[in-house]
Amino acid sequence: MDFILDNQETEKKFQQLIKVIRLRQSGEVAEAMKERGISYKVSWGVSLLDMREIAQSYEADHLLALKLWNKQWRETMILATLIDNPAEVTEEQMDFWTKSFENIEIAEQASTNLWVKSKFAFVKALEWCRGKKHLVRFTGVHLIGRLAITDKKAIDEMFEPFFEELTTLAKDKKLYTPIYRSVIGMGSRSKVLNEQCIELTKQFQLSESENAVKLGESLFDELGSEYVQERFQE
Numbered sequence: 001m002d003f004i005l006d007n008q009e010t011e012k013k014f015q016q017l018i019k020v021i022r023l024r025q026s027g028e029v030a031e032a033m034k035e036r037g038i039s040y041k042v043s044w045g046v047s048l049l050d051m052r053e054i055a056q057s058y059e060a061d062h063l064l065a066l067k068l069w070n071k072q073w074r075e076t077m078i079l080a081t082l083i084d085n086p087a088e089v090t091e092e093q094m095d096f097w098t099k100s101f102e103n104i105e106i107a108e109q110a111s112t113n114l115w116v117k118s119k120f121a122f123v124k125a126l127e128w129c130r131g132k133k134h135l136v137r138f139t140g141v142h143l144i145g146r147l148a149i150t151d152k153k154a155i156d157e158m159f160e161p162f163f164e165e166l167t168t169l170a171k172d173k174k175l176y177t178p179i180y181r182s183v184i185g186m187g188s189r190s191k192v193l194n195e196q197c198i199e200l201t202k203q204f205q206l207s208e209s210e211n212a213v214k215l216g217e218s219l220f221d222e223l224g225s226e227y228v229q230e231r232f233q234e
Contacts (some may be wrong), residue, residue, distance in 0.1 A: 013058065014067045022073045024050045031175035038103045043074035051075060055082035062088035069097065072104070081110045086117035092142050094171050101135040105232075116146040119202055122158055129165040134174060141169060141178040148185030157191050159186050163200050170216070179215060187223040191232040 021044050031047030058064070065084030068076040079118065094115060101107045121143060126138025145161050147154060156223055166183065169175050189196030201223065204216025 003054075003072075007063070010061070010063050010067060012059070013064050017054070017058075017068065017076070017079060018071075018113055020054055021046055021073070021079075024054070033105070040074040040077075040102065040106075041072055046075045046212050048078070051078050052082065055079055058083050060085035066093075070073055077106055078109050078113075081113040084114050086114060087119075089114065089118045089120075091120050094118065094120060098124075098128060098136055098139050099133065101139065104135070105137060107135050107139045108142055111143045111146055113171060115143055116150055121151075122154075125159055126165065129162065129169060130226065134172075137169060137172070138178055139174060141166070141175055145178065145182030145185040148182060149187055156190055156196075159193060160196070162186070163196065166200065167203050167212075169209075170204045170212035171207060173211045176215055182218060183219050184222060188221075188228060188231060194223060194228065194232060 001222060016031075024046045025044035027045060029047050030043055033043065033045070040049060061083055062085045065080040068080035068083065071077075097110060098107070098115075101110070115124065118124070125140050125147065127144040128136045128143070131137050131140065144159070145165075148159065162182075166179060170179055183197050183200065187194045201216040201220040204212045204219070207213055207216070
């Protein structure tokens, strides 16, 4: 990561946010996360809704986001993904943060709030699908889905490189849900992608993996359903 000099204004905002986090803490939220197996080094149990509300009071600020992330609290990391300026996000930062993820909540929040808005999103999604760590692969797959849903300007061909990776990842039981959602997202964008995704589900069903077969069957039924097909009728 590049070293960036601090300044008094950023430090002031940072300290303000630390105080707000403590004021918004919730034991109920913290307990609910613990029951779901989501753990952090430090968590104040602030709700995601509250954090989005807090972030709306601040303009995009890359330096502030870096300071928040370095604090390594659940709330400061999630706020970092909400406050950072996507235009200033670097590939190095994306790799550094993603490789440090410790649970799916922070992976989903970073993917949804920040990574999807980066100019490196498609490249990183593909790279992370080939990652060694489960949460890196999870982030890559999740990011595919976010791009499919939110990047309206992306052409169909930009999603094609993901198909080969997903054929391999479909064997991983831990990735069932994010793969399902991402393939549905791609298959709902256009008639062409829908047809390609249906072919992908057939490949899943030819796998020796029970998980891939089950995933392929569920996706095939959903993508070919009347509800999805109605979207492509003129």
